[in-house]
């Protein structure tokens with residue numbers, strides 16, 4: 001990740017440079033249709049290709065999804081000789097080659113050479129190259145460092161060199177590879193005359209300059225495309241409780257059945273867990289992260305590319321160079337580290353120019369986590385890192401058009417009032433007049449001689465006495481504490497919004513010092529209306545618990561109000577029937593009802609722990625209550641999706657029944673099923689409650705004293721509660737453990753309950 005992002009020193013200012021297009025006189029549309037099946041070029045692809053075909057060095061800066069690779073693939077296919085494509089992504093070379101092969105009728109049209117090939121395969125590639133059949137050869141930079149390869153390539157007819165992901169050449173680029181520094185030297189050895197096309201999706205001017213210098217591009221024509229992706233729709237959602245977030249994701253995916261998508265998370269554990277939850281909810285999903293072995297990673301990537309897997313849940317390790325045009329959504333489960341990351345990752349959606357939804361779940365807690373990661377880093381890296389996070393947070397909390405904020409980051413002005421494809425344009429947030437506050441803020445920045453960063457300015461405003469302020473004697477300024485009528489986050493938010501409007505500027509080379517922008521100077525002279533967005537929407541949205549995916553939280557989405565109502569109903573009903581409440585329905589069954597809202601007896605039968613007989617015998621009142629509740633509260637019944645917990649219940653059920661028949665000890669059953677004893681007993685109770693008898697006497701006799709057994713059964717016959725804690729108190733003289741009571745209750749249910 002490049003630390004520098006000044007927009008002013010760009011070697012080539014935005015918008016397409018048109019100088020190039022001396023017509024090559026070659027028909028490009030024909031091959032475009034023949035090979036790629038497109039009717040027309042996108043953006044500036046055509047002038048780029050013409051420029052290259054005219055033998056000029058070419059530098060292409062295009063956002064991810066902007067159709068970069070076609071800029072060298074098409075000319076390679078129609079040129080004499082073979083193009084050498086230098087690509088840093090060994091892992092993805094095969095995919096790139098497969099893609100090119102799919103455009104042609106023959107496999108020999110494209111090859112790759114890297115360390116993964118064996119001798120025989122290398123020979124085949126060499127033969128095809130010598131025969132002139134191959135139009136494109138993908139190589140890793142490492143391949144070019146070997147003299148024998150250089151000698152071999154020198155004898156070939158090289159049409160041109162393409163350097164993909166060229167930011168890797170720059171020490172400012174986020175994947176710097178030292179070998180890339182020698183690329184120019186190596187290309188000269190092979191064929192000094194062949195033109196070079198360099199391509200990158202990185203927009204920072206410093207990286208761009210570095211690429212031009214290091215590749216020794218000869219008077220290159222530079223093509224910069226707009227970073228706007230008009231077909232993408234941006235949305236930020238508050239991440240409230242974990243189970244709600246997961247439910248919302250499952251629901252979204254169900255509504256987008258059959259559409260490919262990526263979910264990005266911060267850590268490996270979460271990828272695995274989320275993928276698990278999606279799977280048990282009937283979504284074909286897989287985890288992808290750097291901790292998996294490379295074979296498994298390649299396998300899952302292939303499944304995703306071939307549509308055998310709908311959703312991939314990944315850390316950022318996934319996606320570099322992934323060329324799947326029809327990814328329909330990208331979900332960020334955690335806030336990314338920087339706007340550039342966010343842009344790259346969301347950029348993988350809708351590459352074909354069609355629908356692409358980008359949803360980010362935001363919580364303050366995730367921001368703290370990111371900041372926490374920075375703690376062990378060196379000071380300079382920490383400063384850069386926290387600036388990037390700040391910009392990301394500013395984007396998320398902004399009430400401005402998302403597109404406008406993103407474009408601004410890449411140095412472009414987006415001037416359309418309403419983009420119609422972001423949450424802030426579609427559902428504008430409340431705005432308040434902040435003329436006085438903005439004026440006050442500018443006065444503070446001025447009083448500090450534009451020499452301090454945002455947090456210091458805020459401290460002056462709210463009058464917080466920190467040692468630095470004391471040292472500089474800034475508490476003696478007139479403006480000290482001049483904004484103490486507003487809370488800290490108000491001022492932080494106002495600063496972000498004024499930055500976005502150009503009233504303030506942040507000097508990144510000087511540790512983020514705040515300066516007054518042109519508009520700010522004018523405003524200071526003559527204050528005018530300034531509308532500020534209230535982003536307090538996110539103030540409460542900070543509850544989430546990353547560590548609690550497993551267990552209860554994963555069952556997710558219990559409607560607690562309904563759950564309480566169902567419990568009340570069960571209590572009344574139990575009294576009427578003179579039965580213990582758990583004989584009617586188990587607690588876990590009520591939870592399941594409060595998640596799935598069954599409104600008919602058929603639906604009720606699908607609830608865990610509910611047999612057909614039980615549904616008929618006790619179910620009607622419950623179904624009635626739920627129907628009424630659903631209607632009154634306008635609940636969207638999850639009829640098209642059912643949130644299921646991670647535990648594979650039906651598989652467990654069969655296994656447990658078989659093992660109990662064989663009188664296998666409970667410890668062993670639990671161990672084989674990777675369950676805790678507590679979970680095993682819960683599962684057994686559910687099995688019994690739904691009508692299958694389990695003869696557990698062999699286990700009970702080992703666990704509970706025979707005399708005690710009778711007393712416990714008697715207790716259950718007359719108890720009015722489902723609580724085992726109460727049972728334990730009432731039977732205190734027996735000194736029973738939870739396990740003992742639980743298994744006795746299962747026995748009771750078997751014998752008397754059904």
Ligand SMILES: [Zn+2]
Pocket residue numbers: 400401402403404418419420421422423424425426
């Ligand atoms: Zn917008």
